[in-house]
Amino acid sequence: MKVLKFGGSSVASAENIEKVVVIVKQKAEQSNVAIVVSALGRVTDKLISAGKLASTGNEEYKHILVELEERHLAEVRNLIPVSAQSSVLSQVKKRLNEIDNICEGVYLIGELSKKTLDRIMSYGELLSSLIIAEKLKAEGVDVALKDTRELIKTDAHYGNANVDFDNSNLLIWQYFNQSSRITVLPGFVASTESNETTTLGRGGSDYTASIIAGALNAEVLEIWTDVSGMMTADPRIVGQAYPIDKISYGEAMELSHFGAKVIYPPTIQPVLERKIPVWIKNTFAPNDAGTLILENGNESPGIVKGLSSVDKIALLSLEGSGMVGVPGFSRRLFDALSRKLINVIFITQGSSEHSISVGVLEEDVIRAKTVVDSEFAFEISIKKVEPLSVERGLCIVALVGDKMRSQPGVSGKMFSALGRNGINVRAIAQGSSEKNISAVINEKDVRKALNVLHEEFFETPTKQVNLFIVGTGNVGGKLIEQIRKQQHFLKEELRLNVRIIGLANSKKMCFDENGMDLENWKEKLLEGETMDMRQFIQRSKALNKRNSVFVDNTASEAVSKIYEELLENNISLVTCNKIACASTYKNYRKLKQLAMNQNVSFLFETNVGAGLPIIGTLNDMVRSGDRVRKIDAVLSGSLNFIFNNFKEGVSFENVVRQAQTEGYTEPDPRIDLTGTDVKRKILILIRESGVAMEMEDIATDSFMPADCLEGTVDNFFAKLKEHGQVFDEIYKRANAEGKKLKFVASYNEGKAKVGLQAVDRDHPLYMLDGKDNIVLFTTDRYHEQPLIVKGAGAGAEVTASGIFADIIKTAR
Ligand code: ADP
Ligand code: ASP
Ligand code: MG
Numbered sequence: 001m002k003v004l005k006f007g008g009s010s011v012a013s014a015e016n017i018e019k020v021v022v023i024v025k026q027k028a029e030q031s032n033v034a035i036v037v038s039a040l041g042r043v044t045d046k047l048i049s050a051g052k053l054a055s056t057g058n059e060e061y062k063h064i065l066v067e068l069e070e071r072h073l074a075e076v077r078n079l080i081p082v083s084a085q086s087s088v089l090s091q092v093k094k095r096l097n098e099i100d101n102i103c104e105g106v107y108l109i110g111e112l113s114k115k116t117l118d119r120i121m122s123y124g125e126l127l128s129s130l131i132i133a134e135k136l137k138a139e140g141v142d143v144a145l146k147d148t149r150e151l152i153k154t155d156a157h158y159g160n161a162n163v164d165f166d167n168s169n170l171l172i173w174q175y176f177n178q179s180s181r182i183t184v185l186p187g188f189v190a191s192t193e194s195n196e197t198t199t200l201g202r203g204g205s206d207y208t209a210s211i212i213a214g215a216l217n218a219e220v221l222e223i224w225t226d227v228s229g230m231m232t233a234d235p236r237i238v239g240q241a242y243p244i245d246k247i248s249y250g251e252a253m254e255l256s257h258f259g260a261k262v263i264y265p266p267t268i269q270p271v272l273e274r275k276i277p278v279w280i281k282n283t284f285a286p287n288d289a290g291t292l293i294l295e296n297g298n299e300s301p302g303i304v305k306g307l308s309s310v311d312k313i314a315l316l317s318l319e320g321s322g323m324v325g326v327p328g329f330s331r332r333l334f335d336a337l338s339r340k341l342i343n344v345i346f347i348t349q350g351s352s353e354h355s356i357s358v359g360v361l362e363e364d365v366i367r368a369k370t371v372v373d374s375e376f377a378f379e380i381s382i383k384k385v386e387p388l389s390v391e392r393g394l395c396i397v398a399l400v401g402d403k404m405r406s407q408p409g410v411s412g413k414m415f416s417a418l419g420r421n422g423i424n425v426r427a428i429a430q431g432s433s434e435k436n437i438s439a440v441i442n443e444k445d446v447r448k449a450l451n452v453l454h455e456e457f458f459e460t461p462t463k464q465v466n467l468f469i470v471g472t473g474n475v476g477g478k479l480i481e482q483i484r485k486q487q488h489f490l491k492e493e494l495r496l497n498v499r500i501i502g503l504a505n506s507k508k509m510c511f512d513e514n515g516m517d518l519e520n521w522k523e524k525l526l527e528g529e530t531m532d533m534r535q536f537i538q539r540s541k542a543l544n545k546r547n548s549v550f551v552d553n554t555a556s557e558a559v560s561k562i563y564e565e566l567l568e569n570n571i572s573l574v575t576c577n578k579i580a581c582a583s584t585y586k587n588y589r590k591l592k593q594l595a596m597n598q599n600v601s602f603l604f605e606t607n608v609g610a611g612l613p614i615i616g617t618l619n620d621m622v623r624s625g626d627r628v629r630k631i632d633a634v635l636s637g638s639l640n641f642i643f644n645n646f647k648e649g650v651s652f653e654n655v656v657r658q659a660q661t662e663g664y665t666e667p668d669p670r671i672d673l674t675g676t677d678v679k680r681k682i683l684i685l686i687r688e689s690g691v692a693m694e695m696e697d698i699a700t701d702s703f704m705p706a707d708c709l710e711g712t713v714d715n716f717f718a719k720l721k722e723h724g725q726v727f728d729e730i731y732k733r734a735n736a737e738g739k740k741l742k743f744v745a746s747y748n749e750g751k752a753k754v755g756l757q758a759v760d761r762d763h764p765l766y767m768l769d770g771k772d773n774i775v776l777f778t779t780d781r782y783h784e785q786p787l788i789v790k791g792a793g794a795g796a797e798v799t800a801s802g803i804f805a806d807i808i809k810t811a812r
Pocket of ligand 3: 007203206261262263264
C-alpha cells in the first residue's frame, strides 16, 4: 500500500488535476493506493474569510461563496465528460448549498465558533476529493471515495484537533482491509467521538496522509507538491535553494517546525514510529528526484541540511532581582504559558539568572503578557520582578542538521557570516533539540540573513574562467564546441563557469565581457572587428578579468611571441603551439619561470601527442623525484599515418596529400616530413625531463631528397611525385625484411636523434596503428619495463580535448 497526498496547488485547476491523474494511474498499476487530497489551492483561505465576513454581518461573504461555486462547477465541467457531468454537478451543488446554509446561519447569529469554522473549512477537501474521485472514475479507474471523518477521530480542539490514534488506527485498518484498490480521501478533516467535524490544523492534509500511512504500515508516503522536494531553504526567499536528496525524520521535523512549510510539522510522527519513508515529489516535475525522508537520511553528506525561519516572533523577558537564587521562577513562567496553551518556541537564559527570555509567536503576546503578569502579580507589586517585557518584530533563522552537534565551528561560522553582513543577532536561541542552531534577528533582516547563510553553508562559490581564444580552425572550432557542450556540467559538477570573453581568428575578432553565447559564435565572429593582434592583447589585458586564460590554437610564431607579455599581465596560457617551448632553451625557461612568479599557468600538454597525457605524466614523475634515462617515441601522428598508409600501389605523394587534407599534418607538411615537428616534440619532452637542450643538439637522419624542401608547398608536392621511386624503394626494402617504417625520436642519457627506422615485429613500436603515438619512458623507477603512453596522437578532436583539459587545470 502506498499513500499519496496531493497538495492544494497540485489540485488547483483542471489542468493540474490532469497531471495528478497521470501520476495516480501509474502508481495504481504497481500497488494499492490511498490518495489524500487537499482543497483546491487557496479554497481554505476563501472559506475562512467567507465565514469571518458572515460573522461580522458583511454580505461580501456571498461573493466569495459565488466565486467558490463557479470555480468548483467549472472544474467539474472541465474534467468530467458531459455524459457523466450531471450527477457530479448535483453532488457538488449539494455541498455548496450546505456551505451557503452554514454561512447564512453565521451571518444571522453574528457569531463564528471554532467548531463552526471547522465545518466551513472542511468543505474545501470534501469538494476536492469528490471531484477528483469522479474524475478518476470517468477515466475508467476503479476508485472509492471515503470521508476521512469516518476514519480519523479526534478530541474537540477545533481548528487543531488532537488525534485519537488508537481509535483512528483501528477504523482506518478496518476500512482498508476490505476496500477497493484505490481510495480517494479528503485531507485535513476529521471528527470527534460524537461525529462533529474537526480539522487538523492549517496544512493538515499532509498529516491526514501520514496518519493513514502509519495505520496501514504503508510502504511509502508520497507528498506530491509544487516544489521538487524539501529544499535547503524556502525557495521563495533564497533563489539558490535546491532540493535535499535525503534527510532524517529528525531533521525534517526540525526544518518544518522552524518554518519549512513544505510539510506540516506533525506529519513525521505517525510515519517515524513505523519507519515508513516519506518521499516529497513535484507534481509538475514528476521525474525530478525529490526528497526522501528516512531514518538514516542523515547519513548523506552535509553537516547543515537546511535553513529555515519563523517570523512574527516576540521575545518575552522576565527580569528582576527577586529571581536570583530563588528556585521555581522558570517553572512558574512555563506553567503559566502552558495553561494558556502558548507554545514556547525557544528559551534563552542570561548567565546571571537575573532574567529569563522566551520566544513566542506574536499572536500569543497579549495572552502571554496577561497570564505572566498575573502569575507574578505579587512579586511585581513588591518590585522584586519587573512586568513582563515584550519585544516584537523579530524572527528566528535556524540551521538544521543532525550532525551539527558533533561538529565544532558551525555556530562560529553562522554568527560571523551574519556579523560580516551587518545583521544584528538579538539572541541566540536554543532549539528544542541539538539539531538546530538558531538566531533571533530583526524581521527586516530575514531575507538577507537566509541568503547570507545559504551562501555560506550551501553554495560552493563558482569560479569563473575567462577565455581569450585565438584560432578557430580545425582545433579551435572543435574546442569551442566542446566547451559549449560541457559548460553546464562544469558549472554543476566542478563549479567552474568557463566563458569565452574574446575570440579571434586570422581575420576577425570579437569580445563579450559577459561571456559569449556559444550557440552562434561563428556569426558573432563574422560580424566582429578586423583582427589586430595588438588590439586583441590590449583588450584582453584591459578587461582585467580574474582567472583569464589565453588559448593559442595556432601554429603561428607571431602569436608565440606575445606569451611573455601575457604572463607578465597575470594571464594564464594554454597552447598547442609548439614554437615557444621549442624555441631557445633560454626563452622556454624564461616563460616557465615567469608563469611561476606571476602565479599563473603555462600549459602545453598538446605540444606532444595531442590529447595524450604525456607531458602531465612526465611532470608527475619528475616532480616526485624520478629521473628520465631514456625516451623512445613515435611522436608524429602525421608521419605514422603516412607510413601506415604507404603501401604497394599507393603513391607517397597521394598519401601525404590525404594526410594533409584530413588535418593530420601541419599546414606545410614538410614540417612533419623533415622531422622538424618531431624534433620539437622530443625537445620539449627532454626539457620537461629537466635537461637543458637546444634544437641543434638533436641529430636528424633525413629520408627526404633535398630539393623537396625548397619552394612552395605546391612545389613540394610536385617534387614528391618526381621522387616517387625513392620512396617506393624505401618501402620495398623494409617490407622485404618484414619490417615496418616508423619515424622514431629517441633520447638516451643526454643524446637525442630523430629519423626513419625500419622496425621488426618484436619492437614495441611495430604495432602502432593509424595516427597513433607512443612514448616509452625508461627512468630510474621504470628501468626494467618502460612506462608507456600510447594512443591517438593527432586529430582536431583529441587535440581540442587536450587543450580543454589544460584550461580546466588552470582553474583548479
Ligand atoms: P501543498 O499545497 O502541496 O501542501 P505547500 O504550499 O503547503 O504545498 O508547501 C509547498 C511550499 O512550501 C513550496 O511551494 C515552497 O514555497 C514552500 N517552502 C518553504 N520552505 C520550503 C523548503 N525548505 N523546501 C521546499 N519548499 C518550501
Ligand atoms: N486545505 C488545508 C489548508 O489549506 C489543508 C492542506 O492543504 O493541507 O490548510
Ligand atoms: Mg502543505
